Amino acid sequence: MDQRLISISRTRKTWKNATRNVMVSPLRLFFPETPEDIAHIIRDAETNHLCVRAVGSGHSFSPVAISHDYLLNMRNLRKVHQIDKSSLKPEARAHPDFERYYVKAEAGITVKELNRQLDNMGLALRNMGAVNFQTVSGALSTATHGSGIAQPAFPDMVRSLYVAGADGKFFQIEPADGITDPGKFSSERGEQLIQDDDIFYSVLVSFGAMGIIYAVNFEVVPEFLIKEMREMTDWNTLKQQLISGHFIEKVVRKYEYVSFRVNPYAVNGRHLCAVVKQEILPGKPKLSLNSRFKNLKSSIFGNIPLLPTFLIWYLNIRPKAAIKSIDGFLEGTKDKVFIGKSHRTLYQSGTNIKRHGISSEFAFPVDPEKIVEIIEKIFVQAEKNIRDGNLYQTSHIPVRFVQASKAYLSTAYGRETAYIDIPLLQKTIGDYEILDRYQDIIISEGGIPHWGKINNRLYSKHDITRKNFPELTKWQKVRRQLDPRDTFINAFIEKTGLLKDPGSTV
Numbered sequence: 001m002d003q004r005l006i007s008i009s010r011t012r013k014t015w016k017n018a019t020r021n022v023m024v025s026p027l028r029l030f031f032p033e034t035p036e037d038i039a040h041i042i043r044d045a046e047t048n049h050l051c052v053r054a055v056g057s058g059h060s061f062s063p064v065a066i067s068h069d070y071l072l073n074m075r076n077l078r079k080v081h082q083i084d085k086s087s088l089k090p091e092a093r094a095h096p097d098f099e100r101y102y103v104k105a106e107a108g109i110t111v112k113e114l115n116r117q118l119d120n121m122g123l124a125l126r127n128m129g130a131v132n133f134q135t136v137s138g139a140l141s142t143a144t145h146g147s148g149i150a151q152p153a154f155p156d157m158v159r160s161l162y163v164a165g166a167d168g169k170f171f172q173i174e175p176a177d178g179i180t181d182p183g184k185f186s187s188e189r190g191e192q193l194i195q196d197d198d199i200f201y202s203v204l205v206s207f208g209a210m211g212i213i214y215a216v217n218f219e220v221v222p223e224f225l226i227k228e229m230r231e232m233t234d235w236n237t238l239k240q241q242l243i244s245g246h247f248i249e250k251v252v253r254k255y256e257y258v259s260f261r262v263n264p265y266a267v268n269g270r271h272l273c274a275v276v277k278q279e280i281l282p283g284k285p286k287l288s289l290n291s292r293f294k295n296l297k298s299s300i301f302g303n304i305p306l307l308p309t310f311l312i313w314y315l316n317i318r319p320k321a322a323i324k325s326i327d328g329f330l331e332g333t334k335d336k337v338f339i340g341k342s343h344r345t346l347y348q349s350g351t352n353i354k355r356h357g358i359s360s361e362f363a364f365p366v367d368p369e370k371i372v373e374i375i376e377k378i379f380v381q382a383e384k385n386i387r388d389g390n391l392y393q394t395s396h397i398p399v400r401f402v403q404a405s406k407a408y409l410s411t412a413y414g415r416e417t418a419y420i421d422i423p424l425l426q427k428t429i430g431d432y433e434i435l436d437r438y439q440d441i442i443i444s445e446g447g448i449p450h451w452g453k454i455n456n457r458l459y460s461k462h463d464i465t466r467k468n469f470p471e472l473t474k475w476q477k478v479r480r481q482l483d484p485r486d487t488f489i490n491a492f493i494e495k496t497g498l499l500k501d502p503g504s505t506v
Contacts, residue, residue, distance in 0.1 A: 001044060004037070004040065005030070005037075005040060005041060005044060008030055008031050008032060008033060008037060009028045009029060009030040009031065010028070010029050011027070011028055011029075012025045012026070012027070012028075013025065013026075013029045015029060015055060015058075015066070015071060015073070016058065017058035017059070017060060017061070018057065018058040018059055018133070019058075019061060019356070019357070019358055019426055021061060021358065021426065022058075022060075022061070022062070022063045022066060024063075024066040024067070024068060024071065026066075026067055026068055026069060026070060026071040027050065027068065027069050027070065028069075028070050028071070029071050029072075029073060030070060030071065030072045030073065031072075031073050031075065031076055032072055032074070032076065032077065033076045033077070034077075035077075035162070035164055035170065035189060035214040035215070036189070038072065038164040038168075038212050038214055039164045039168030039169075039170065040168065041070060041072065042164055042165075042166070042167070042168045042212065042487065043167065043168040044070075045069065045070050045487060046166070046167070046485060046487055050069035050070055050487075051067050051068075051069040051070065051486070051487055051488065051489060051490060052067065052069065052070045052071075052072065052212065052487055052488060053065055053066060053067035053069075053070070053071055053072065053208055053488065053490055054071075054072040054073075054074050054107070054137070054208050054212050054213070055071060055072070055073055055074070055138075056074055056107070056108065056110075056134060056135030056137055056138030057110055057133050057134055057135050057138060059131070059133055059134040059138060059139075059452070060138065060142055060451075060452035060453070061358050061359070061452065061453050061454050062451065062452055062453060062454065062455050062456075062492065063490075063491065063492050064141075064142060064207050064451055064452055064492050065138070065141075065207070065208060065490075065492075066490060066491075066492075067490050072212060073108075074106075074107045074108035074135060074137065074214075075108045076108060077106035077107050077108035077109070077214060077215075078106055078108050078109040078113065079105075079106045079109075080103055080104070080105045080106070080109060080114060080117045080118075081103065081104055082101070082102065082103050082104075082121065083102035083103065083104055083217060085100075085102070086184065087180060087181060087184040087185055087186060088102075088179050088180060088181060088184075089179060089180070089181045092159075092179035092180075099222075100219065101123055101219070101220050101221065101222070102159060102179070102217055102218065102219055102220065103118065103121070103123065103217070103218055103220055104160075104162075104215055104216070104217050105136050105215065105216050105217075105218060106214065106215045107135060107136065107137035107212075107213050107214050107215060107216065108135055108137070109135060109136055110132065110133055110134065110135055110136070111125075111128055111129070111131075111132040111133070111134055111135075111136060111139060112132035112133060114136055115128075115132065115343040118220060118223070118343075119223065119341070119343075122222060122223050123220045123221065123222060123223060124220060124221055124222070124223045124224060124341070124342045124343060125157060125218065125220055125221075125342070125343065126151060126152055126157055126219075126220070126221050127146045127147075127148055127151040127152055127153065127154070127157065127257075127346070128144075128146050128154065128343060128346050128347075129144040129145065129146045129154065130146070130147075130346070130347070130348035130398075131347065131348075132343070132347055136216055136218075137213045137216065138452075139154050140154055140155055140158060140204070140205070140213070140216060141205060141206065141207050141208055141213070142205070142207065142450070142451045142452030143155055143205045143405070143407060143409065143410040143411060143412070143450075143451060143452075144452070145400070145402045145405075145410075145411075145412060145417075145419060146257075146346065146400070146402070147257045147258060147259045147346075147400035147401060147402065148256050148257040148258070148401070148402065148403065149252050149253060149258070149366070149401040149402065149403055149416055150253070150256065150403060151256060151257065151402075151403055152403060153402055153403060153405050153410065153412060155204045155205055155405060155406075155407040155410055156403070156405050156406060156407070157218050157219055157220075158204060158216055158217065158218060158219075159174065159178070159179050159217045159218070159219050160172055160173065160174050160178065160179065160180065160216070160217035161173040161174075161200070161203055161204065161213055161216060161217075162191065162213065162214050162215035162216070162217075163203065163210070163211040163212065163213055163214070164211055164212045164214055165210070165211035165212075165482055165483070166211070166482065166483055166484060166485065166487060169192065170187070170189055170190055170191040170192070171191055171192050171193075171194055171211070172185075172187065172191040172192070172193050172194070173194045173196075173199055173200050173203055174193070174194070174195045174200055175195065175196075175197050175200040175201065175406075176195055176196055176197045176200075177195075178195040178200075179217075180193060180195070182195070198474050198477075198478055199478050199481075199482070201406050201407050201408045201471070202408050202409075202471075202474065202475045202478035202479065203478070203482070204406075204407040204408075204410075205407040205408070205409040205410050205451075206409070206475070206479070207451065207492065207493065207498075208488055209479055209483065209488050209489055209490075209493050209498070210478065210479050210482040210483055210488060211482055211483065211488055212488070223341065223342070224280055224281070224341075224342050225280070225281045225339055225340065225341060225342065225345075226256070226257070226278050226279065226280055226281065226339070226340065226341075226342050226345035226346065227278065227279050227281050227337060227338070227339045227345075228276065228277070228278045228337070228338040228339070228340075228345050229276075229277045229278075229337055230274055230275065230276050230277075230333060230334055231274070231275050231277075231334075232272065232273070232274055232275075232330070232331065232334055233273045233274075233275060234270040234271060234272060234273060235262055235270065235271035235272075235273055235375070236270065236271075237273075238260065238262070238273050238275070239372050239375075242368040242369075242371060242372055243368055243369060243372060245368065247368070248366065248368055248401075251275070251277065252366075252401045255277045255278060255279045256278060256279055256280050257276075257277075257278035257279075257346065258275075258276065258277055258278070258400075258401055259275075259276045259348075259398055259399060259400040259401070260273055260274065260275045260276065260398075260399050261273065261274045261276070261330060261396040261397065261398045261399070262375060262396060262397050262399070263323075263326045263327055263330060263396055263397075264326075264378050264379055264382040264393055264396070264397055265322075265323040265326065265379075265382060265383075265393075266379075267323060267324055267327050271379065272326075272327050272330050272331070273330075274330045274333060274334065274396075276348075278345060278346070280342075281339065308356040308425065311425065312356070312425055312426075312427050312428055315392070315394055315425070315428050315429075316427075316428055316429050319390065319391075319392040319428070319429060320392060322392040322393060322394045322428075323392070325394075326393075326394075326395065326396050329395075329396065330396060356425055356426055356427075357395075357423055357424070357425065357426065358423070358424055358426045358431065358432075358435070358453075358454055359421055359422055359423035359424065359435075359453050359454065360421075360422050360435045360438055360439055360442075360449065360450070360453050360454045360455065361419055361420065361421040361422070361449070361450035361453045362374075362419070362420050362421075362442045362443070362447030362448060362449055362450070363411035363412060363417045363418070363419055363447065363448040363450070364417065364418050364419075364420065364446065364447055364448075365415050365416070365417065365418070366401060366415075366416040366417065366418050367418075370446075371399065371418050371420070373445070374420055374442060374445060374447065375397065375399070375420070377441055377442070377445065378397060378420075378422070378438065378442075381437060381438060381441055385430070385434055385437060389430060389433070390429075391429065391430035391433065391434050392428075392429075392430075393422075393424060393434060394424050394425040394428050395422075395423045395424055395425065396423075397420065397421065397422060398419075398420075398421045398423070399418060399419065399420050399421070400418070400419045400421070401416070401417070401418055401419075402416070402417045402418075402419060403416065404416050404417070405417075408469065408471035408472070408474060408475045409451075409469055409471075409472070409475055409498075411448045411449075411450060411451070411468075413469065413470075413471070414470070419450070420442070420447070422435065422438050432454070435454045436456070436457060439454070439455070439456070439457035439458075440457060443457055443458070443461065443464060448464075448468045455496075458496055459495040459496060462496070462497030465496055465497045465498065466497065472498075475498075476498070476499075476500060479498075479499075
């Protein structure tokens with residue numbers, strides 16, 4: 001290994017994800033500073049018959065990213081700049097009714113930092129997940145979705161991918177109708193322009209299994225404000241609104257971003273729910289002092305460093321207290337109204353969740369009766385967990401509604417999707433056992449597990465993967481094309497049945 005690679009790496013340095021439930025001590029941990037460093041690492045790995053993987057901020061709870069060979073920490077690749085539109089097709093430069101904007105963000109920048117830099121440009125992402133500590137490449141590669149049935153999920157805001165692939169070659173990958181004019185294309189570092197639907201929509205959500213993404217071109221929009229309204233209701237009322245179609249047609253389709261949260265336990269005979277409705281506001285309205293700040297109670301408590309440690313200790317001593325504490329949390333998030341910049345409003349968490357929160361999440365079609373069925377199965381299982389093992393869930397159940405995705409391995413591929421999440425405080429009694437029990441039930445009911453969350457029950461169910469991703473064979477073909485030596489695979493890719501199509505001898 002030459003001196004440059006030695007200087008940007010460490011031997012057997014342990015890497016841990018944010019929640020410390022995934023860790024690895026790779027043969028070598030690299031901190032590349034340029035795409036050329038990445039290409040150099042890939043070539044060295046190929047020479048030595050080793051695998052290469054990249055990690056971001058470690059927000060994923062699953063071992064989706066890790067490698068025991070070469071592991072790349074992308075933290076030094078954080079530049080952002082607007083795209084020069086002179087090489088784009090005319091229709092990509094401007095719509096008849098509005099201007100179009102693009103930024104190229106390096107893979108190691110976090111969503112939070114990207115939002116800050118976009119702010120300085122007067123621009124914004126159209127959508128984002130509920131948290132902002134992920135790197136953009138990590139959020140993209142595991143199909144982070146956010147909420148909004150008419151809003152793009154994270155992968156669907158991407159227009160170009162910049163990838164270091166086999167032999168250390170650079171590629172700029174776009175769909176067949178990509179924004180770049182091939183006749184005007186000029187590469188920064190010798191990238192080959194590929195405009196192909198199967199390749200683009202495969203690499204878009206590929207967990208690093210087709211090469212190392214070193215930058216992403218996002219289509220962004222002028223900065224905008226969102227008005228958030230939260231209202232409290234009970235499950236029986238919300239259930240009737242779902243079954244009648246009212247909630248989907250008059251709430252989910254009316255507001256730009258909608259979600260709801262429900263206590264899996266009944267308190268005084270009812271399951272408390274909080275409905276979150278967010279709408280985009282035109283212009284820049286004058287803000288009252290009250291509307292400039294989110295609920296102070298939840299904002300402050302969500303960021304006190306020692307609070308989760310105390311809460312975990314307390315709930316392990318008095319697990320039954322979780323039932324009323326969930327009600328208290330939901331009541332504590334109640335706001336009359338909040339108006340803020342898009343990224344501040346879409347951010348729905350506190351920094352404490354980064355270290356202490358884990359979850360399993362499942363995708364379903366937007367079928368109100370199915371949503372009701374699954375929520376009520378969760379209620380039944382929550383009570384069964386208490387009876388069988390004195391196991392108490394420590395959080396509410398969030399439900400989000402998402403636009404259909406074009407990414408082949410997005411859990412929202414080809415259909416409007418409802419995501420049902422089951423978050424818990426890690427290190428409370430029975431944390432992973434509770435999630436295993438929910439996985440068994442919900443996967444059997446057709447739920448598709450989120451790639452970046454606790455999904456270990458998927459490892460023994462390859463038929464589920466084949467059944468739920470109709471373009472899997474195309475994805476596998478592209479993976480073999482882009483990674484003929486299996487340089488970019490890991491155990492997660494194999495365990496989930498993604499490596500080869502059935503009967504393949506490749």
